[in-house]
Amino acid sequence: MSDDKSRRGFLGMAAAGLAGVMLAPGIRLVEVAQAATPGGASAGANPKVRWGMLIDTTKCASGCTDCVDACNAENGLAKPTRSTDPQWIRKVEIKEIKTGRQSSVPVMCQHCAEPPCVDVCPTGASFKRADGIVLVDRHSCIGCRYCMMACPYKARSFVHEPLTDQKPDVPRGKGCVESCTLCVHRLDAGQKTTACAEACTKAGHGAIVFGDLNDPSSEISRRVREVRSTQLRADLRLDPGVRYAGL
């Protein structure tokens, strides 16, 4: 009896140890297993990547909605007509009362490293991907909207009405909460930018830079190194992936 137990314990320990064993220099069994993907699938979310955005508010013009329009077209969102209609990017106009200085700021899901929406979700539908993108799994979302209450950025919307003609890459439907996905379907397909950043660059504003914050050679890493930028409500210490310059 005790013999059997110790043998089982040894096997368990051996199996646990084997996962970390080096097969060849720099290659471990866990990494081989992680690299093995179902037939023909893309590589998936890379845990070494932290997708983020840098928004230069000095280049963002008041009244310009190029990013919002591009987001709507990419994700199949209708132009909101009521305050309860889903919107993934909001243009917020801010004014410093003492000086009168005005700025226009696009605010979307900030893709926090410590997302409060994930903390409060009762079903695990709200989750953070390995590459830092915060998403809603609509298959398990029950539409309770607790995440909308928890988000300090007012980034999430609830779909109140039945939808038709969704984009094949962006399934959306009534009864679920949704928000900016950082164009996750594009990134998974190997593209390097989001619809909003692409539209902003194409229109010549260049106010949105999208990229990998963990890659020191990326454009966004270089910019956040050189230019002073802030996170919205940094006092909450949620470590958002979206940063703002010129606020």
Place this chain on the structure above:
Amino acid sequence: MTPPQSACGASAPGGQRQRTGRAGSAAFARLGRAARGALVSAVLAVAAGPAVAGPPVIERAAKGERCVEDTATMRRNHMRFLEHQRDDTVHGGLRGAKHSLKGCVDCHASKTTGSVAAAKTDFCVVCHTYAAVKIDCFGCHATKPDGVIATRPSGALATQPNGALATAAGAKP
């Protein structure tokens, strides 16, 4: 607001099936031979009549030589394949594996309606109506192929800034 339904769940209403009772068969034996023959042919006539629907007529896939699995496996297990891969896709970002709902729609959209779930004769609906299984997939998922495939290399999408252009340019993948 309607109460939320379990996504992609399936329910089969009216699970009880009719069974012939023993009393019925005893009475059947007491009938004369001629009467028995007449009764049997009457029952057969009812079975063949329009009151009982035959097996569904499934439209052939518009494109593609063969499915990702053989037909018998797909008929029995497609829901398991889809459910398994959906979690890999949503949480892990693995796209383009063979059991994708988008893949089903790409091949099986009807030639007449362009959809898998718009008309009663469309691919998904025709069987699920027959089997009385309610699916929620198309509350969120598109029932029509877009022509632009997510797994396509980056260059193909880069020149198309919005969905409208992408659809027009990529109609024939």
